[in-house]
Amino acid sequence: MDIAVNTSGSRYHVDKNGYYGRFGGAYIPEMLYPNVEELRQNYMQILSDTGFQQQFAHLLSDYVGRPSPLYLAQRLSEKYQANIYLKREDLNHTGAHKINNTIGQILLAQRLGKKRIIAETGAGQHGVATATVCALMGMECVVYMGSVDIERQAPNVARMKMLGATVMPATSGSRTLKDATNEAIRDWINNPVDTHYIIGSVVGPHPYPDMVARFQSVISEEIMRQLLEKTGRAYPDYVMACVGGGSNAAGAFFHFLDHEKVQLIPVEAAGKGVNSGFSAATSQLGRPGVIHASKTLLMQTEDGQIVEPHSISAGLDYPGVGPLHAHLFETGRARFLHATDDEALAAAFELTRLEGIIPALESSHALARLGDLALQPDDVVVVCLSGRGDKDMATYIRHLEQFTKS
């Protein structure tokens, strides 16, 4: 297990103060200090523990179904004239990469002696992944979800309830993901001793961005091993992944960050167009600021009020981006692209028809930019297929005619 790999000296990993370049940190009110400090002091020690690593590895293999396949998509490769591999996170238990992190965090919460788990969720994928591990471990689970999202994502709300979680509507502000995150943070302030907050992405105060990236780093660890077996080389030319907060991208990039020959391509959600006023392309529209206790790029008004983003995919509908990604953007280490709602839909239908895989709308944003890379026939491209499209069927059905006429 490489989740506790020593990253000191890296230009791109977190530094000892919890920063990625000038981004990151822990801009927390004093009420959260003991909780966050407890995590900061203990997380690396727990992640380094052999017993912890064994338990994590065991659950990832026997419960989640890892390693997830690295699949050479033949017909997609033919179309784009390169060797395109899909990292099949969609085949994980609960249908996305989110479970890698919730397994890691619930084991950590147990070691810290916590009795109660809270989480925020937008589309419900992280909420379901959290409710799942809480059921598995017999722990109390409260998931905060914007009241607007509760209405939009009824099937996932039902799944969480069936798994035994309490779904608490966030009714403040814009009543979506960012407000659910605020409510979860408030719950944590009110319950500082017995509760662990499982953040779902590489966002929030240090050490969350690093901790979540480490739990997700199993993605790039497997990519290296699988690619070596299949091609004789561990390092691809390109790794592509969608970015909202950025957890699947952080996991897919993690072990490649310091190998500058591997081109990292995060793809953000441009919504109805980057400059349409309905977008979630934070690297394009954001400015440095503080959101959810982390200094990073975020979409905001001139007065510093946080703006509500838009994307067809609820999982990318976040006005900030993890501080690691802000740093990758600022240093130019990663080349940020973006895809509109319509481009993501088209890519979803393309993958479905070429490969028989219905991807999540989030992952489809990454697929939508394959044509932009000026690929050479020998190039090896890995696209992180972060989730499956079951949850998006209502959206796909609405666009069925538009994309299947030929």
Next chain:
Amino acid sequence: MNRIDQLFASKQERILNIYCTAGFPGPDDTLPVMTALQAHGADMIELGMPFSDPLADGPVIQDSSTRALQNGMSLKKLFGQLEGFRDRIHLPVILMGYLNPILQFGVEAFLEKCAAVGVDGLILPDLPMAEYEQEYKPLFEKYGLHLILLVTPETSDERVRQIDALSRGFVYAVSSSSTTGKDKDMSAQQAYFERLKGLQLKNPVLIGFGIRDKRTFDTACAYSNGAIIGTAFIRAMEHSKDIDATVQQFIQTIR
């Protein structure tokens, strides 16, 4: 001398600090509310700068922020409203808010503006102590502004002492582990209050969070120099038809 220090130099007991959100309930109510607070016996005013995502506040104060933002409030507008307010108001005024709008305004430009209009101190819950000390302390001192830091029941004695050493004006003791406006039995916090009192801090201490009526105010005052009331006051103001009368009535129930 900073007005906060002046106040504590002349009065050490039963200090009443009332929180109100700028631009609430109406866009132009900032000054009328402050004027009424002074007229009816508040000792200090904590003025909230509305923010879209106020992590440390409870739902009542967040809703007042949302309403203020809908009313068109911004930092620029607030400084416009505060222009010349010292002709009328002599109470110490503390601005409370979150870091992001200040970062966008520019930290030094913001502090300069605060000093120019006559603000005395700041409460910025998401500015960590270490960041303040390393990056911003000299700027606060340059403009004569006090940064008031928070302690909670979970704060260790050692950290309380660090906070006391860095805080200026007073130390804000959060009554319980909670966001603002939570009702928790204050008697359960008495051990914590005793502990703080026993530490003999260099700064005066005001207790906030959960102070909502005469009984809770009196309890807080038994252990500290006074208390801060926010949520209960915002609730009273929400549907106010007559700001001056509402403020007068509210303060009468506390004093």
